[in-house]
Amino acid sequence: MSKILTGIGICGDLVIAPLFYCEQEISLPTENITDINSELTRLNQTISLAKQELSDLYEKTLKQYGQEKASIFEVHQMMLDDPDFYESIKNFIENKENIFQAIQKTAHNFAKMLADTDDPYMQARVADIKDICKRLISILLGTKSNYMMEQPSIILAKDLTPSQVVTFDESKILGFALQEGSANSHASILAKANSITTVINLKEIDKNWNGKTAILNAHTGTLIIDPSPEQINQAKKDLEIIKNQKIALEKLKGTKTSTKDGKTIKLYANKNDIEDIDKALNQDPEGFSLFRTEFTYLKASAYPTEETLFNVYKETLIKAKGKEVVFRTLDIGADKTAPYFNLPKEENPALGLRAIRLCLTRQELFKTQLRAILRAGAFGNALIMFPMIISVKELDNTLTILNEVKQELKTQAISFKEDLQVGIMIETPAAALISEDLAPKVDFFSIGTNDLTQYTCALDRQNRELLPFLDTHHKAVLKLIEMTVQNAHKYNKWVGICGELASDMTLTETFLRFGVDELSVTPPNILPIRQKIQSLDLSK
Amino acid sequence: MIQFTYKIKDPAGIHARPAGILVKLANGFKSTITVSKAGKSGDLKRIFSIMALGAKQGEQLDIHIEGEDENQAKEAILKCLQDNF
Structure with missing residues (x-):
């Protein structure tokens, strides 16, 4: 059964794609722990789950894109295997920091270490450290985070902070379907700059729609979840009309921006x-x-x-x-x-x-x-x-x-x-x-x-x-x-x-x-x- | 103990992916393998310590290997450096 939500179209056109539900930024617990041993057990389990994920991801990427693209996941596994990295998290936990704090503080210290090298490439690897830490945290929280989006999708979220927006792989964002947001919010501004189809103010989105196919139309301001074959056909026709309008605009490239009476x-x-x-x-x-x-x-x-x-x-x-x-x-x-x-x-x-x-x-x-x-x-x-x-x-x-x-x-x-x-x-x-x-x-x-x-x-x-x-x-x-x-x-x-x-x-x-x-x-x-x-x- | 030096030729220096190859290789040996560059040193079996060296083209690495399989380790590591860096 399809479901239609109405909001306000901000920019872009129309897109038919799967939805990817993005959790709101969660504030992590900050209080100290008392049971060090159970926290360490949690850490070990989390690291081994993360390594398993990375190994799966490595195999999958290797098959699809080859060694060049896959090897980064091998490097991520090595980072998790690095005794210095592990010891650092462990030390924080032994000092009664909870596992989230321990991971974040370690990430911060290691990121700083790389940022201190005078090599811009190594400085950029800070992103890899953030990535492995996000993976650990999302395993702990039981949420899939943004970076795990594998196929090009429409992002479904309550609202997005500017830092969340920049964590996505831009080439995989086909649209934004937001429950809140405003035309001037940072997410909307970025969406406009990139012509990403965006509809905001959609009432009551549901995280269980994650993975379902949807039609997002910024012209009508609608999101259709689980569309019928007829609705998909109609959407394809609408897309055709939009394309034709675009061809007319293409012809203006290289022409002057002047009014009829000559004001430029x-x-x-x-x-x-x-x-x-x-x-x-x-x-x-x-x-x-x-x-x-x-x-x-x-x-x-x-x-x-x-x-x-x-x-x-x-x-x-x-x-x-x-x-x-x-x-x-x-x-x-x-x-x-x-x-x-x-x-x-x-x-x-x-x-x-x-x-x-x-x-x-x-x-x-x-x-x-x-x-x-x-x-x-x-x-x-x-x-x-x-x-x-x-x-x-x-x-x-x-x-x-x-x-x-x-x-x-x-x-x-x-x-x-x-x-x-x-x-x-x-x-x-x-x-x-x-x-x-x-x-x-x-x-x-x-x-x-x-x-x-x-x-x-x-x-x-x-x-x-x-x-x-x-x-x-x-x-x-x-x-x-x-x-x-x-x-x-x-x-x-x-x-x-x-x-x-x-x-x-x-x-x-x-x-x-x-x-x-x-x-x-x-x-x-x-x-x-x-x-x-x-x-x-x-x-x- | 074996000691040798290697000057990096790759314009990209020691980057994450090739550093991974080196770390993987080093972990296959029992010997302790230490790399130093201009006073900083790192354990070749630990990826972060290699990345933190930030080694660039034209810089000289000093490699120390100590352990029962140091000869095999030297041969393999030198070849890996020549092939990748």
């Missing part, structure tokens, strides 16, 4: 990560805005070094093939952080120590990143952008640091790009209201509509209870945008719009009439927005 707009791709760049290029963007530099930090297990950052940025610029790339400096706060930052929990992280505030507080961290961006700048067309600026003083302090870093590089005779354009995000009402004072000091503004809406309306974008109160076209936000554009233009500075509203086609004409110079949209929206702009005539 820069249409840039939002880009999260270096891995997105090839996919994005395929959609024919004119540049790349909003390279979210925090992703390199979120994926790491210790502060990335200047060299690591430099290599990521350099490779990005080379891959961008001479097109502009806007590097937004670190935008991390208590709600979006990596453990090694050791950020204290905050009552109100959205209003807390985040983004430029964190960088101005921890200047060494900031300088390392600036050095990497400036040095990489010599390899392409880089721009730099600072997030969350709310005052002239903050901007002045930030620019002073930027100049200090340039001076340092000069003194050390290290080559870098001296004259790269500098811009700031306008994402608070404060910044929009004083944009006239900020404009003379920078080369460009980029209006971040997600945060601007959240801060203007005092409305948490992650909270779905608030959806009925969310007016994404709130007049106050539009007024702030218009005002910012006018102030920038007084000083001949250009203004871009990023965030969800930039891709909202019902606002494209409004933004063009405000005089916006650049729109930064998710890659799948580039061609549809170009089509929209080419259909507009602003003289009428």
